[in-house]
Amino acid sequence: MIPQDPAHAASPLDPNSTTSLRLPGLDAIREAVRSSAVFLLLAVLLIVFAVAQPAFLTVGNLMSILQGVSVVAIIGAGVTVTLAIGEFDLSVGAVAASSVMAASYAMIVLGLNATETVVLVIAFGALVGLFNALLIVRLGVPDLLATLSTMFLLTGLQLIPTAGRSISAGLILPDGTTATGRVDPSFLPIGRSSLWGTVPIPVVIMAALAVVLFVLTEKTRFGRVLFATGGNEIAARLAGANTARIKTIAYVLSGALASVGGIIVAARVGRGDVSSGASLLMDSVAAALIGFAVLGLRRPNVFGTIIGAVFVGVLLNGLTMLNAPYYTQDFIKGAVLVGALALTYGVARNRL
Amino acid sequence: MGAARLAEHPETLVMPLLDIRSLSLSFGSTRALDAASLSIEAGEIVALMGANGAGKSTLVKILSGVQRADSGAVLWKGLPFAPASPAAAGRAGVVTVHQSTDVVGIPDLTVADALMLDCFIDGRQPFFLSTASVRRSAARLLKGTGIDLPLDRRFGDLGTADRQMVAIARALSNKAELLILDEPTASLSSLESQRLYALLRALKAQGLAILYISHRTADLQALADRVVVLRNGRDVGRFARPIDFDAAIEAMIGRPLPAAETRGAAAPGKPLLHLHGAALLPDSLPFDLTVHEGEIVAITGVLGAGKSRLLSTLFGVYPLASGNMTLAGMPYRPKGPAEAIAAGVVMAAEDRHRSSLMPAGWPGESIAETISLPHLARWYPSGLIDTRRENREAARAIERLGIKARSPDASVWSLSGGNQQKVVLARWDAAVSRILLLDEPFQGVDIGARQDIIDALRSQRGRATLIATSDPDEAHAVADRVLTLSRHTIETAAHGEITEPQALREQKEDA
Ligand SMILES: Nc1ncnc2c1ncn2[C@@H]1O[C@H](COP(=O)(O)OP(=O)(O)OP(=O)(O)O)[C@@H](O)[C@H]1O
Ligand SMILES: [Mg+2]
Numbered sequence: 001m002i003p004q005d006p007a008h009a010a011s012p013l014d015p016n017s018t019t020s021l022r023l024p025g026l027d028a029i030r031e032a033v034r035s036s037a038v039f040l041l042l043a044v045l046l047i048v049f050a051v052a053q054p055a056f057l058t059v060g061n062l063m064s065i066l067q068g069v070s071v072v073a074i075i076g077a078g079v080t081v082t083l084a085i086g087e088f089d090l091s092v093g094a095v096a097a098s099s100v101m102a103a104s105y106a107m108i109v110l111g112l113n114a115t116e117t118v119v120l121v122i123a124f125g126a127l128v129g130l131f132n133a134l135l136i137v138r139l140g141v142p143d144l145l146a147t148l149s150t151m152f153l154l155t156g157l158q159l160i161p162t163a164g165r166s167i168s169a170g171l172i173l174p175d176g177t178t179a180t181g182r183v184d185p186s187f188l189p190i191g192r193s194s195l196w197g198t199v200p201i202p203v204v205i206m207a208a209l210a211v212v213l214f215v216l217t218e219k220t221r222f223g224r225v226l227f228a229t230g231g232n233e234i235a236a237r238l239a240g241a242n243t244a245r246i247k248t249i250a251y252v253l254s255g256a257l258a259s260v261g262g263i264i265v266a267a268r269v270g271r272g273d274v275s276s277g278a279s280l281l282m283d284s285v286a287a288a289l290i291g292f293a294v295l296g297l298r299r300p301n302v303f304g305t306i307i308g309a310v311f312v313g314v315l316l317n318g319l320t321m322l323n324a325p326y327y328t329q330d331f332i333k334g335a336v337l338v339g340a341l342a343l344t345y346g347v348a349r350n351r352l
Numbered sequence: 353m354g355a356a357r358l359a360e361h362p363e364t365l366v367m368p369l370l371d372i373r374s375l376s377l378s379f380g381s382t383r384a385l386d387a388a389s390l391s392i393e394a395g396e397i398v399a400l401m402g403a404n405g406a407g408k409s410t411l412v413k414i415l416s417g418v419q420r421a422d423s424g425a426v427l428w429k430g431l432p433f434a435p436a437s438p439a440a441a442g443r444a445g446v447v448t449v450h451q452s453t454d455v456v457g458i459p460d461l462t463v464a465d466a467l468m469l470d471c472f473i474d475g476r477q478p479f480f481l482s483t484a485s486v487r488r489s490a491a492r493l494l495k496g497t498g499i500d501l502p503l504d505r506r507f508g509d510l511g512t513a514d515r516q517m518v519a520i521a522r523a524l525s526n527k528a529e530l531l532i533l534d535e536p537t538a539s540l541s542s543l544e545s546q547r548l549y550a551l552l553r554a555l556k557a558q559g560l561a562i563l564y565i566s567h568r569t570a571d572l573q574a575l576a577d578r579v580v581v582l583r584n585g586r587d588v589g590r591f592a593r594p595i596d597f598d599a600a601i602e603a604m605i606g607r608p609l610p611a612a613e614t615r616g617a618a619a620p621g622k623p624l625l626h627l628h629g630a631a632l633l634p635d636s637l638p639f640d641l642t643v644h645e646g647e648i649v650a651i652t653g654v655l656g657a658g659k660s661r662l663l664s665t666l667f668g669v670y671p672l673a674s675g676n677m678t679l680a681g682m683p684y685r686p687k688g689p690a691e692a693i694a695a696g697v698v699m700a701a702e703d704r705h706r707s708s709l710m711p712a713g714w715p716g717e718s719i720a721e722t723i724s725l726p727h728l729a730r731w732y733p734s735g736l737i738d739t740r741r742e743n744r745e746a747a748r749a750i751e752r753l754g755i756k757a758r759s760p761d762a763s764v765w766s767l768s769g770g771n772q773q774k775v776v777l778a779r780w781d782a783a784v785s786r787i788l789l790l791d792e793p794f795q796g797v798d799i800g801a802r803q804d805i806i807d808a809l810r811s812q813r814g815r816a817t818l819i820a821t822s823d824p825d826e827a828h829a830v831a832d833r834v835l836t837l838s839r840h841t842i843e844t845a846a847h848g849e850i851t852e853p854q855a856l857r858e859q860k861e862d863a
């Protein structure tokens with residue numbers, strides 16, 4: 001739901017479209033500042049934290065920051081894909097949370113192994129995406145309402161199989177029997193171990209997905225049509241694009257990515273917690289929106305989303321090391337988001 | 353009526369209402385305006401002519417407070433005038449209807465609300481509004497202008513012409529002393545244009561000054577007291593009554609209007625597209641239509657006659673209500689644009705903003721990306737984009753259709769209106785097709801460029817072109833055969849009907 005209605009976004013009188021170049025020097029500088037501001041700030045943060053707290057700038061700490069943001073970054077990448085079609089998937093947080101439950105349930109109650117569980121959970125996420133697409137593309141329900149309903153549905157659904165209990169080995173099921181399975185030991189490394197002892201597996205997954213999604217959205221035909229659908233759906237259709245299919249793929253991708261996030265959380269905590277993933281929606285949306293400011297693109301982009309997530313991670317980690325109290329975290333995230341949006345839309349704006 | 357005579361010596365006799373003195377504005381390395389001068393008296397209609405990208409809209413944007421000039425001066429009633437915003441210009445009495453009608457529109461408002469928007473904002477209307485009272489005021493406003501509009505429709509559902517009329521009516525509701533119209537008839541049929549002419553003449557008689565921009569010679573002949581010609585941002589010609597339009601056109605494009613290639617000379621090729629007993633709507637009369645290879649057929653008709661419906665149906669957007677179609681002898685029943693394109697039937701739809709362009713700042717906004725969108729699968733079979741391919745195609749299109757642009761990867765939003773339209777045409781000219789459907793393809797395209805485009809279209813033999821246009825002069829100027837559509841059915845379907853001589857050229861020979 002971000003930069004909608006081509007009739008407006010695209011008007012030639014749009015102040016943003018008429019890049020005034022009357023003072024080339026000044027405008028070029030402004031533009032340069034705008035497109036690199038997030039990186040400059042990130043560099044400043046790293047330096048300030050490194051000076052104030054030597055333990056900050058260690059490989060171990062940096063890796064733990066990346067590990068911390070990997071889930072949000074992956075889910076945020078999915079949100080970015082739905083933003084690219086001009087819509088918004090509000091169900092990602094709930095998909096991730098119910099994926100945590102589903103993964104634990106698959107292993108502890110159904111007795112599946114790690115591979116089966118991963119496949120099943122990703123299929124679950126994709127299926128939720130398909131359901132969203134059904135509501136939005138086939139039935140014509142507005143995206144925000146449809147995905148909000150799905151979010152509600154999932155938040156409730158994940159409580160039903162266990163009667164609202166968290167899932168861990170020895171869980172007592174609603175029918176009184178005790179679950180016999182356990183978490184497959186080869187599942188846990190997904191969230192806990194590291195490559196060569198330094199790069200956590202979640203960071204590897206995040207990096208791999210980021211590269212794949214970046215290429216997919218920015219360098220392929222599919223990406224072109226994806227953005228075309230979001231920019232001007234009528235134009236995309238009149239150019240021969242199957243926009244219904246594109247939208248469906250976008251929601252399926254978003255759901256599947258959210259479930260990957262859920263799998264990582266499940267592997268990290270090793271159990272199905274009913275309260276896991278409470279802030280995942282807000283954090284991943286924030287990452288995607290901060291991403292608008294990265295490179296000064298003013299539009300959803302996967303690279304920006306990843307940087308946005310890392311930026312928030314660095315800031316929170318550094319402040320925590322400097323003893324900022326835990327309860328200020330949400331406030332800080334909010335401030336970063338406001339700053340990024342002001343940067344995206346405010347700086348280098350011409351008058352009208 | 354003395355104003356027209358006075359205007360021939362504006363500098364010497366009286367202080368003009370508006371006096372523009374060597375105004376300049378550059379966008380990067382593009383000089384949009386280069387020391388242009390112009391003056392307007394009260395009670396006269398000055399026509400601003402110029403090829404696509406000559407700087408007309410740029411001049412208008414400066415007068416209406418959208419943009420600021422780099423240098424030069426504007427005197428309004430003798431005082432320096434540099435409005436900071438359109439609202440400021442409006443308060444001073446300069447009211448503008450811009451080239452793009454999308455600008456004034458809020459899709460969800462009713463037409464009545466859209467008309468009264470200015471009154472809501474400046475407090476002429478009470479704070480609490482009732483639908484009925486708004487509707488009453490809007491009806492009163494329309495009555496004063498003589499424009500007829502469906503007040504209860506959603507603005508976003510209106511066609512281009514009606515949106516244009518809303519914009520004009522809205523401009524007239526303000527207390528204007530200078531009315532600037534940037535291509536107001538681009539989407540109007542001749543009937544509506546006539547209504548607009550009558551309205552503008554009445555306003556002029558009341559002492560309103562009008563700056564009028566149009567590529568339609570018929571408009572200028574009907575209205576202009578004086579003509580000022582812009583070329584490459586400079587004023588290169590001034591013409592007073594009686595206006596020599598040929599000389600004006602020559603000044604505008606820098607050469608005499610090229611003669612069209614001999615058309616209709618080659619015998620029409622094989623029949624390509626057949627419509628048998630085709631009804632566009634369930635209650636419209638069925639008709640037959642045959643289009644031949646190498647032929648350019650124009651379809652005219654008043655607004656709502658079904659021109660766009662016919663082309664969209666051929667393009668698979670709507671199904672035929674009854675009857676059937678064959679393409680090169682095979683049954684043709686596309687279920688959507690994708691299938692039509694696959695069969696070699698392509699359409700450049702009307703209203704480029706809605707139908708063809710990506711928003712500014714969004715991926716796909718560049719000239720090259722706009723052209724490549726329907727051709728991605730063929731140009732990039734691997735699925736990976738290599739921008740060199742589309743840039744090459746775009747560079748060729750820029751050359752072929754004479755698009756005034758800095759580079760293939762420039763944003764379409766940095767182009768003038770007519771050049772944007774050429775990009776849309778270039779998109780469909782970039783690949784081989786069997787049937788080319790063009791819905792109001794020359795909106796905002798100057799006549800010199802129109803001729804070049806038609807010649808370019810003709811160079812691809814074996815293709816049939818259907819052009820829907822509400823301008824009968826244009827239909828006769830570009831086509832081998834002209835059909836008239838009325839109530840969604842073809843009136844004169846006589847095959848091989850001789851084209852009437854082009855109205856414009858005829859009058860040229862008279863001169
Ligand atoms: N925002 C912009 N950025 C860069 N160049 C621009 C911008 N706006 C206009 N131009 C350039 O300025 C020149 C004049 O444009 P303008 O829109 O005034 O032409 P015009 O005379 O109105 O043409 P048309 O008949 O096609 O509407 C063109 O070369 C155009 O590309
Ligand atoms: Mg213009």
